[in-house]
Amino acid sequence: MTIINWVQTLFSKDKxxxxxxxxxxxxxxxxxxxxxxxMSWGIKTKEFEKIEPPPSLTKIDRKHGFExxxxxxxxxxxxxxxxxxxxxxxxxxxxxxxxxxxRIWRCRYVDFDRTDDIRLRPGAPPRxxxxxxxxxxxxxxxxxxxxxxxxxxxxxxxxxxxxGFQFLAITHMHVQxxxxxKKINFMALADYDVAPHGFNDFYDAPQLFCSLxxxxxxxxxxxxxxxxxGIPTLRFSHRSLD
Numbered sequence: 426m427t428i429i430n431w432v433q434t435l436f437s438k439d440k441x442x443x444x445x446x447x448x449x450x451x452x453x454x455x456x457x458x459x460x461x462x463x464m465s466w467g468i469k470t471k472e473f474e475k476i477e478p479p480p481s482l483t484k485i486d487r488k489h490g491f492e493x494x495x496x497x498x499x500x501x502x503x504x505x506x507x508x509x510x511x512x513x514x515x516x517x518x519x520x521x522x523x524x525x526x527x528r529i530w531r532c533r534y535v536d537f538d539r540t541d542d543i544r545l546r547p548g549a550p551p552r553x554x555x556x557x558x559x560x561x562x563x564x565x566x567x568x569x570x571x572x573x574x575x576x577x578x579x580x581x582x583x584x585x586x587x588x589g590f591q592f593l594a595i596t597h598m599h600v601q602x603x604x605x606x607k608k609i610n611f612m613a614l615a616d617y618d619v620a621p622h623g624f625n626d627f628y629d630a631p632q633l634f635c636s637l638x639x640x641x642x643x644x645x646x647x648x649x650x651x652x653x654x655g656i657p658t659l660r661f662s663h664r665s666l667d
Contacts (some may be wrong), residue, residue, distance in 0.1 A: 428440035428573070433498060433542070439489075440653065442520065444603070444608065446492070446493070446563060446597065446600050446603060446609060447492065447494070447495070447561075447597070448596065448597055448599075449491030449648075450478075450494065450496055452468045452596075453495060453496045453596040454473065454476065454560050455473075455594065456595050456598070457473070457475065457496065457498065457595060460520050460595050462529070463520070464516065464519070464520055464523070466500070466516060466528070466529055468498065469560050470497065472556060472665075473556075473665060474556060475556075476556055477485065479494045479496070479558055479662075480494060480558055480560070480662040482494065482560060486560055486660065489562075489582075489660075490562040490566040491560040491561060491566075491657075492561060492562060492563060493560070493561055493661055494558055494559070494561070494662075495558070495559060495561055495588070495591075495592055495596055495597065496556060496557075496558055496596060497513075497552075497556070497557055497558070497559060497587070497588050497592075497596075498513070498555065498556050498557075498591065498593050499513055499515060499552045499553050499554045499555055499557065500512045500513045500516055501513065501554075502554065503551065504515065505535070506554070506652065507551035507552060507553065507554065508551070508552040508553060508554045508555075508587075510545040510551075510552050510586050510587050510617075511537055511540060511543060511544070511545075511587075512537075512591075513586075513587035514537065514586065514587035514589075514590040514591075514617070515537035515538075515590075515639070517591045517593075517594040517595055518531075518537065518590050518594060520594050520595060520640065520643050521590070521593070521594035521640055524594075524598075525640055528638055528639050528640065529639065529640045530639055530640070530641045530642070531601075531641070531642045532641075532642060532644055534619065534620075534621035534622075534644055535629075535631050535642055535643070535644050539623075541620075541625070542619065542620040542621070542623050543617060543618070543619050543620075543631075544617070544618050544627070545586055545616060545617065545618070546576070546584075546615070546616055546617065546618045546627075547618075548576075549583055549584070549586065550583055550617040550661065552586065552587060557661070557662070558661075558662040559659040559660065559661050559662060560659060560660040560661075560662065561588075561592070561657065561658075561659050562612075562657055562658045562659070563609060563610070563612070563655065563657050564609075564610045564612050564613075564655020564656055564657040565610060565655050566656075566658070567655055567656035567657075568595050568610060568652075568654070568655045568656075568657070569618070569650060570650060571647060571649060571650050572584070572613050572615045572630045572645070572647040572648075572656055573647040573648050575615055575656045575658070576615055576647075579658075581660065582623050582658050582659065582660045583615075583616055583658065583659060583661075584614060584615025584616040584657070584658055584659070585612065585614045585615065585616060585657045585658070585659060586616035587650040588659060589612055589614045589631070589633050593612075593633055593640070594640075596650075597653070601635040601640055602635070604634060604635035604636070605635045605636060605638055606636075608651065610654060610655035611632065611633065611634035611635075611653050611654045611655070612632065612633045612634070612654060612655060612656075612657050613630050613631070613632050613645055613651065613652075613654045613655070613656050613657075614630055614631045614632070614633065614657075615630055615647075615656050615657075615658070617630055617631050618630065619631060619644050621644060628646060628647060628648070629644040629645060629646055629647065630644065630645060630647050631644055632644060632645045632651070632654055633642070634653070634654070
């Protein structure tokens with residue numbers, strides 16, 4: 426996509442189909458600005474101004490099941506110059522709670538404040554600080570397998586971690602309703618590990634769903650298949666947004 430095309434899309438009339446899971450990046454940007462203002466996250470104006478046009482999906486990307494592009498943000502610091510993926514997920518979940526109030530539920534075994542019991546899985550690529558794009562597959566490709574099996578298949582692609590929370594709670598909130606209407610699968614986040622009872626015993630992964638108009642965050646064993654859940658994957662765009 427050229428810069429001219431990118432600018433044109435910023436001012437074009439919105440024709441996004443409400444049943445489509447993906448929204449134009451200009452609407453995602455608007456959502457990020459709104460969330461940043463409401464939650465006082467401190468994302469600076471200059472960071473928004475430096476965002477470049479999104480990458481385009483190639484024929485190969487589509488052949489591999491990738492359907493669209495989303496804009497994410499890496500908060501915090503993991504001590505090695507990367508974003509803190511726990512904080513990045515937590516902030517989005519807190520935003521969802523602010524908006525949905527009582528129409529939200531969280532399993533007590535997945536708690537962002539118990540930082541010893543939730544982590545980015547070993548071997549998962551670290552998330553960059555600041556804004557970044559990723560190509561997304563929403564889970565339909567992996568509905569009959571387990572998180573552990575999908576993890577073993579990863580080469581250049583990976584599972585969703587904080588991206589799941591940011592996608593559903595910030596940039597694509599309408600997908601919650603698509604889940605509610607059973608038009609899209611629920612999601613298991615394969616790049617997070619959860620130790621539900623502590624003791625460094627990581628055998629679960631977070632699960633996001635929306636049913637009966639309630640957004641839920643649960644957990645599921647990485648070696649079990651859950652029929653209503655797909656396992657979304659992503660492919661990072663290597664374009665720097667600095």
